[in-house]
Each structure stands twice: as C-alpha cells, then as structure tokens.
Ligand code: ASP
C-alpha cells in the first residue's frame with residue numbers, strides 16, 4: 001500500500017478516536033475534553049468521533065421505519081434526546097448554535113429518505129459529535145475546527161484513494177491545533193456519501209493516521225485493554241497490555257468487536273503506533289497493538305532491541321452465523337465478500353474441493369445475490385450457528401477437557417488450523433461453560449512480583465537495570481515492581497512504574513514489620529524479595545518473608561552469615577514453603593562463584609578446596625605495597641580513594657574475608673560458624689582497639705611488621721596475599737584466613753589490584769584448578785549479579801508456568 005503523506009507539519013501528529021460510549025452524555029464529553037487537554041501541546045491533534053451513544057442505531061431504525069408516523073415519532077424522540085445532550089454539554093450561547101444546526105440536519109431527513117440518501121441520514125450522528133466536541137474544546141480555549149470527513153476522505157471500490165484524500169485534506173486545514181473529524185463517513189469516487197460499516201470510525205482513525213503520518217493512533221473505548229474474552233461474560237478474562245499485529249488482524253477478521261475489520265490495514269508496515277485505551281480509565285496505559293519489526297523495517301533500524309510480542313490466547317464468539325459453500329476455483333475471496341457486505345466473512349479451512357465461509361445470517365441472501373451477479377454458485381446451509389473461535393497461543397494443555405465440554409454442549413462442526421480452532425454449535429454457550437472453557441484454553445501470562453529493599457548505590461543501579469529486563473522477558477513473563485523499600489519509607493503498590501520509583505518512594509509511607517509481612521502475604525504469587533540492604537535486622541525478617549510466599553535474592557551478607565540457629569530457621573522456612581534463596585552476590589559480587597559450586601555439585605563433581613582472595617581492599621593494598629613507603633600510607637591512600645570501609649581496620653581485621661568464607665562453606669552444605677574459621681588478622685594484636693587516632697599514633701607497629709613480611713617474601717621470590725581457604729580433604733574441614741606468601745607463578749599472584757580470585761579444586765579440577773577472577777565489588781557488577789539471580793528464578797518460573805486449574 002502506498003500512502004501519500006500530507007505536509008511536513010503533521011510529522012508529529014497524534015490521532016485520538018472516541019467511540020459512541022465515550023460520547024454518550026455531557027460527562028463523557030467533558031472527560032474526552034480532559035483527555036485531549038492533557039496531550040502533548042507540541043503535537044497536532046486529530047480527533048475522530050463516532051455518533052453519541054446509540055445514535056447510529058436510532059438513525060438505522062428511522063431509516064428502516066415503514067410507516068411515516070412511526071418514523072416521525074422516532075425522529076422527534078431522537079431530536080429531543082440530542083438537544084438535551086447539547087444543552088447539558090455546552091453553555092446556553094454555544095448550545096443555541098449547535099441546536100440550530102442539528103434541527104436543520106434532522107429536518108432534511110424525510111427528503112433524504114425519499115431520495116434513498118441513507119448515508120446522509122447516518123452521517124448526522126458523527127456530524128453532531130464533531131461539532132459538539134469542537135465547541136466544547138473551543139470553550140476550553142483550544143484552537144479547534146470541526147471537519148466533515150466527506151470533504152476529504154475518498155474511497156474507490158472500498159479502497160482508500162490516498163492521493164485524492166491527501167490533496168483534499170491539505171487544502172482544508174489551516175493552523176488549528178485540534179481538528180475534530182467525523183468517523184464512519186466518507187465519499188466514493190463518484191462523490192456519494194458512504195459509510196465504513198458498523199464501528200467504522202476506528203477505520204476512519206487509522207486512515208487519518210496514515211494520511212497525517214501520525215506518531216500514534218489511540219482508539220479510546222470503554223475497556224482498558226484487549227481482553228482474552230468478553231470481560232462482561234468471563235470474569236477471569238485477561239486484559240493484555242500488548243497484542244501482536246497479526247493476532248489483532250485475526251481477531252478483527254473473526255468479527256471481534258474490539259477492532260473493526262479494516263482498522264489495522266492503513267497502518268500495516270508504517271511506524272505509527274496503535275493503542276487501545278479506556279476513556280473511563282485514562283490513567284491506565286491500555287493495550288498496544290505491536291507490529292513485529294519485519295513489518296516495519298524503518299523502525300527496526302531505529303530501535304536497538306527488536307520487540308518480541310507473545311502470542312496471546314483469545315476466545316471470541318459470533319452468534320447467528322451461517323455457512324456458504326463454494327467451489328474452490330471461485331473467483332472471489334472471503335475478504336472481498338467481507339468488504340462488499342461490510343460484515344465479517346470467515347474463511348474456514350478448506351474441505352476437499354470446497355471453500356467454506358461463515359458469515360452473519362442476516363446478510364446471507366445479500367451475499368448469494370451478489371455472488372450470483374458474479375456468476376458464482378454458492379450453497380447456503382440455512383442453519384443458524386453460534387460460532388466459537390479460539391486463537392491459540394502456542395502449546396496449551398487441557399484441550400481434551402475443552403473438547404469434552406464442547407461435545408456436551410452439542411458441537412456440530414469443528415475446524416482447526418495451526419493458529420485457530422472454530423467450533424459451530426446450535427446455540428450460544430451458557431456463561432458458566434464459557435468461563436470453564438476460558439480456564440482450559442487461556443494461559444494466564446505469569447507475573448512475577450518484585451519487591452526491592454534497599455535503594456543505595458547498588459539498589460538504585462538494580463532498579464535502573466530493571467526496566468530493560470522487564471522488556472527482555474515481556475513476551476514470557478511480566479516483571480512487576482510491587483514495592484520499593486528503604487530504611488525509612490516504603491512504596492507499597494503493585495503498579496510502580498520502574499522509571500518512576502524515586503517519586504513513588506518519596507510518596508511512600510513509614511513502614512513496620514507487620515505491615516510489610518501483611519503486604520507481602522497479600523501479593524499474588526510468584527513473588528520475590530530482593531534484599532540490597534546492609535541490614536542485619538532486615539535479614540532476620542527472612543523467615544516471615546518466606547512464610548509470606550516470597551523467594552529471596554540477597555546481596556545483603558547478613559542473612560547468609562547469621563549464627564547457625566538463626567540461619568537454620570531460614571533454611572527450614574525455605575524447605576517448608578518450598579521457596580528459593582539466591583545469594584550469588586554475597587561473595588565476590590557478580591562473580592558466579594556460588595553458582596559454579598552448585599553446578600559442579602549437581603553435575604556430580606566433589607569439591608576438595610576453595611581458596612582465594614575475597615577482599616578487594618586487601619587485594620589492592622597487597623598489590624600496591626612495594627616496601628618503598630610505610631604500609632600505612634597505602635592504607636590512607638586506599639581510604640581516600642573510597643576502597644576501604646570507613647574505618648579501614650574493618651578490612652585489615654580480616655573479618656569480612658572470614659564472613660565470605662563462611663558464605664561459601666554454607667553454600668557447600670557445611671554447618672560452620674564464624675568462629676570455626678581460623679583468622680589471622682593483618683592487623684597486629686591490640687591495634688584494632690581504640691579510636692582511629694590512637695591507631696594512627698601506633699601505626700609504626702603495623703608498618704614494621706609488614707615491611708619485615710614483605711622483605712622475607714621478596715627474598716624467596718614470593719608475594720604477599722591475604723588468602724581464605726577451605727579444605728575438605730577426607731571428610732575433614734579446614735577453614736583459615738591468613739596472610740600468605742605465594743610464588744609469582746601462583747594463580748593468586750598475577751591479579752589486578754582490586755580483583756577477587758576464587759580457586760576451586762575438585763575431583764574434576766584437581767591438578768589444574770578452576771579459577772574465577774575479576775572485580776569482586778562495585779555498583780554495576782553487583783546489580784548485574786542480582787539480575788543474574790533474578791533471571792535464574794525467571795527461567796525456572798517460565799519452565800514451570802502454572803497451568804490453569806483443571807476443571808471441577
Ligand atoms: N457510529 C457508527 C456505529 O455505531 C460508527 C462507529 O461507532 O464507529 O457503528
């Protein structure tokens with residue numbers, strides 16, 4: 001399709017289409033005006049309107065009336081209703097003008113009917129909406145003009161005439177910022193009024209979107225999303241926030257009312273986005289109909305990550321349909337007939353030499369006449385059917401149960417293709433059966449609730465990365481940020497926009513343990529707490545958090561190093577509630593040391609020794625120290641560079657390394673306590689006491705000890721390293737943390753100043769150990785490591801995504 005675009009000035013236009021229910025009364029008009037006022041003021045606004053409420057139905061009844069008297073009564077009733085609408089919507093002055101116009105239009109109806117100009121009559125509804133809304137917007141100070149789409153929109157044999165339409169449109173528009181355009185109506189190439197079929201305003205909107213090269217077309221309706229089934233009938237219907245273009249087309253072809261059959265075609269292959277939103281819940285982001293990037297090549301090159309849209313499951317119904325059978329060589333397609341009838345015509349999978357088409361029973365005779373005119377012979381099965389179509393979303397369990405259920409309801413025909421299954425029944429399904437069927441056939445997309453505690457350096461980085469991860473997993477699982485907590489405040493809301501977490505937290509409340517536990521308990525599973533706090537107190541909440549059904553991901557080292565009894569409580573809670581605790585970042589930050597140990601063990605290896613350098617601070621100090629200056633000067637330098645704890649003696653004490661060795665020991669299933677690990681501090685005895693000044697005055701003790709150790713090591717060609725080591729030889733556990741001399745060819749000798757190194761000796765890696773080396777601290781690598789844990793959890797969840805409950 002070739003779209004002739006209008007002038008450059010519309011390059012950033014938006015199109016907003018409002019359906020009849022969004023314009024049903026004065027309040028709805030006000031709500032629509034509110035929505036429009038909130039749009040980006042830099043962009044031109046094109047608004048497409050349907051007739052108010054049920055006006056089109058009323059006009060169709062007037063057209064269908066066989067007696068003049070009945071027609072006049074209906075006309076008078078409509079006039080009264082629409083006059084009241086205008087009066088309630090506008091101030092008296094503005095109303096008078098619109099009412100006068102309305103009276104003129106309605107007064108011309110009898111003549112139009114006499115001349116069979118039915119489409120001029122039908123146009124009244126949309127013309128009134130456009131005029132009324134433009135007056136409302138003018139009263140609010142917006143520079144607005146109303147446009148009759150018949151003044152520019154041209155269709156030739158049901159196909160848009162882009163060139164003529166674009167030329168007419170650019171001749172019409174001036175500098176107004178808002179144009180309110182009638183939906184549903186247009187003209188053919190002979191200049192006659194035509195309509196675009198019931199609910200055709202959606203199609204008007206996308207035609208206009210293509211004409212003005214809109215950035216976005218938003219279809220404002222009365223539902224906040226495209227649902228898996230009619231939400232009025234199926235309470236559990238899923239509101240999808242994204243639907244693929246291809247599935248939306250299929251839905252439209254099946255006559256699903258959410259999108260008119262032709263809505264998508266003008267935008268296919270363009271960069272214009274299509275959204276479905278509710279004018280009743282404008283705060284809700286709605287549903288995006290997403291073109292895969294192969295359909296929009298110009299966009300693919302602009303965006304880095306190609307968009308993946310999951311295939312969703314849908315159930316859609318069509319009542320009062322009938323079957324036409326044609327020979328497969330007939331020179332017409334179902335789509336052509338659908339265009340002619342302006343009704344859905346569904347091509348069922350071919351049966352032998354025959355084509356089988358399903359179409360609304362009301363237009364069967366019209367269809368036969370039309371086909372006869374083309375010399376095409378069709379056989380009409382006059383039975384009226386109720387059709388139920390299921391758009392599949394990949395492999396789904398429980399179809400047997402669904403088929404059984406439908407057999408009980410008396411299925412007469414069944415047609416299956418790889419993407420759809422259509423059943424024909426004699427009568428509509430009762431709502432309970434429809435709900436049961438929905439349970440069998442529609443897989444809820446799993447949602448993982450993510451609760452983030454701790455918003456310091458690493459926490460903020462983790463949240464900054466979360467948005468991209470949401471996108472990455474979007475096709476399979478929704479990652480929902482359900483709380484952000486720091487030591488003072490908590491934002492407890494299951495719909496926090498990741499980009500907006502700071503504001504959500506600022507608006508948060510002070511929290512206490514009970515509140516938090518109750519909130520976590522109430523969150524739907526699956527759910528995970530990501531603990532990025534340094535808090536021991538927070539780690540003691542883990543058993544309660546686990547009992548509330550959460551998995552836990554910790555960067556917080558406190559939990560994994562609690563005294564054995566408390567640690568075991570956590571382990572028991574995990575076993576009891578079958579939850580997981582991922583702690584890869586508690587030792588070596590993002591370096592996957594715990595994960596590697598787990599993998600070796602689960603693959604059948606046995607670990608003999610884990611040793612290495614677990615402190616980036618001590619690693620730096622010992623790499624830098626060359627005996628040229630006192631050791632304490634290096635300590636000062638590291639402190640100033642932010643490489644140490646606030647009091648560097650906390651690093652020099654070796655306690656941090658001792659804790660990390662405990663983490664690894666516990667990872668290997670050993671029941672060790674901190675005191676079981678022999679610790680030889682780097683700091684000579686006594687210096688750990690007292691103030692920093694006191695220490696500083698005695699620093700010579702440290703400097704002398706280090707100088708001597710350094711000289712001894714150097715004399716034998718060795719270097720000093722602060723080494724943690726865990727040995728498991730012959731069932732005997734040895735755990736030590738001490739300063740060691742290692743030869744220059746040792747795995748621990750050649751390292752970058754802040755590196756952590758983990759040397760694993762195992763049954764498989766015995767002579768030449770497995771070595772993991774790299775930065776063992778830092779904002780980005782730690783946040784990244786937390787996301788690696790989260791991704792691991794997600795992969796497990798996707799693999800075992802909860803199946804719908806079996807039928808009762
Ligand atoms: N007013 C027309 C109808 O009711 C067109 C529309 O609503 O989109 O079908």
Ligand code: MG
Pocket residue numbers: 019020021050199
């Ligand atoms: Mg409508």
